[in-house]
Amino acid sequence: MTxxxxxxxxxxxxxxxxxxxKFILAAAIVLIALSAIQFSSLGTKAHPRQLVDFDDFYIVGQMVWHGDVDKAYLVHSIGEIPASPARGKTLLLWTYPPPFDVLVATFPLTSRWIAYCLFIVGSFAAYLAILRRLATESFVLALIVTFPVLVVEIRCGQNGFVTGALIxxxxLYLRRGSALAGVPLGLMAIKPHLAVAFAIxxxxxxxxxxxxxxxxTVAATAIVATLVxxxxxxxxxxxxxxxxGFFLAHGYYPLYRMVSFYAAARTLGLPASLAMFVQAVVAVAALTMVVAASRRFSLQQSLGLTAIASLLISPYAYDYDLPILGVGLALLLPDILxxxxxxxxxxxxLSAFFACGFGLVAAVVLDPQGTKIMLDESMPVSLGGLALLCVFGLxxxxxxxxxxxxPQAQDATPAEIKTDSVFEVPSG
Incomplete structure (x- = not known):
């Protein structure tokens, strides 16, 4: 068998x-348990544990309670933050909108490892439930070809499962013809650059x-964040x-972990201005294809293409944002097959698997200490975006x-679409 x-x-x-x-779920449970053990300790003074993304979330959550969260946007070194357990010069480049600060403020209400478990298990379960509703028979196939990103998410405690669930x-709501689709789309204000394609x-x-x-929804979250x-x-x-923008132009990010054409161009040696021009061309082309797909293909097909295109817009897109790719594939796999x-x-x-896993492999093999955050000759080339474009083109x-x-498929009217939302709103 091939x-x-x-x-x-x-x-x-x-x-x-x-x-x-069952295999994927068992692997995820083992990874979550091992990661929880990691988060239960910060290491020793001589051998401190390397901090990952969830640690940043937890630190900023503590800063909310200390009343100085605005400093998270200004401080360059985590070691300068009183709430931080970090040692050394690890950078905290916090650029999340204030509504996300309100979310992470809930994390310090319990210990770090418990907060990690609640966040990852809850967001992962929501992502799986929604993906299952979208995919039916193609659910497991979508998980297989995007499996590396599940490892990435669990390993670093990022919010990709949250954004994947929201998209x-x-x-789901767009497929039903419900205006409630605007609520999760508005909640994407926590990462607005990933929602541009769906806005268009x-x-x-x-x-x-x-x-x-x-x-x-965007206005409501902004008001809540302002009040808090x-x-x-x-x-x-x-x-x-x-x-x-300054840090991105000067390469102060692990660009090999990104899945944007900007990162690919920069790690291939192009100057920042030319790399940004390449990214702009790709973004405009992707958004043009989104509009064309909305007129050319069926509702489900156009939504799947839009989900994949949403990852091609911003220069600041990481491998941990790729649960959205799973959403796009879940919608498209029946036609692809x-x-x-x-x-x-x-x-x-192969392209989807490569896009999801390249950054992880590069980090483990080429940058196990997480030190390659400065663009130089030792920075691995960013190839995830090229693979992502291949997925979209195919x-x-x-x-x-x-x-x-x-025959030309016609979109069903809202009344003809089967109700399949996991968040059914009762009438009356």
Whole structure:
């Protein structure tokens, strides 16, 4: 049996699907347990534990309670923060919008490892539940080809499961024709650069009620953040955006972990201005394709393409943002399996797996100490974005072939779409 047939057995065979699902869940549980043990200790003074993303979340949460969260946007070294357990010159480049500060403020209400478990287990469970609703039979196949990003998320305690769940829920409600799609889309204010493609899709398809709901949600979260944190936090936040632009231009990030064309261009030796121009071209092309997909393909197909395109817009996109890729593939895999050739499917699966796993492998093999945060000759080349574009291009090509071989699909009206939201709103 070929590798392709083995992978796709998770779609066609209920027994294989169950086996792979149990294996992935068991692997995730083991990884979460090992990570929780890691978070239960900060190491010794002589051998401190290397801090990861969740540690930053926890530190900023403590700063909220200390009443000085605005300093998180201004301080360069974690060691300078009183609430920090860090030693040395590890950088904290905090650029999250204030509504996310309100979320992380809940983490210090318990110990670090318990907060980690609650956050990762809760967000992972929500992501899986929503992905299962979107994917049905292709659920496990989508998990297989994006498996490395599950490891990345659990390992560093990032918020990719949260954004993946929000984008997935947006797709669920859009598939139902419900204006409630604007609520999870508005909650993407915690990472607005990942919501641009869906904002354009909403406007292109003239879903005005969804747009209003999204704007209202953004306004509500901003008001809550202002009431909790104070108005001055916004000035600090906008200052941090300018600061992040400076750091990005000068390569003060682990660019090999990014999945943007900017990162690829910079690590290949292009100057910052030319790399940003390349990124802008890719972003404009991706958004143009989103508008075209909304008119050319079925609702489910256009949503899947929009989810993948959302990862091609910003220069600041990391491998831990790729649970959104799982959402896109979950929507597209039935058509990919039906209309794609064996070579196209193999290349698409390999590209998705590579995009999700390249940064992880590079970090473990080439940068185990996490020290390559400065662009120089030792920085590994960023290849995730190239693989991501390959996934998008192959998916588009396959859908076009399917469109040519079948009668033009018409989107179902909201009344004809089966209700499948995991957050059903009762009537009356």
């Amino acid at each position: 590798l392709l047939a083995t992978i796709e057995a998770s779609y066609y065979s209920g027994g294989k699907r169950s086996f792979y699902a 997935g829920l947006t797709c 899709y909403t406007l292109a398809t003239r879903r005005w009620r969804t747009a209003v709901a999204a704007c209202g 944190l104070g108005i001055e936090v916004w000035a600090a936040f906008f200052h941090s955006i300018k600061q992040a 039906q209309f794609g050739t064996a070579f196209e499917r193999s290349l698409l699966y 998916a588009w090509r396959i859908l076009r072939r399917g469109q040519a071989s079948t």
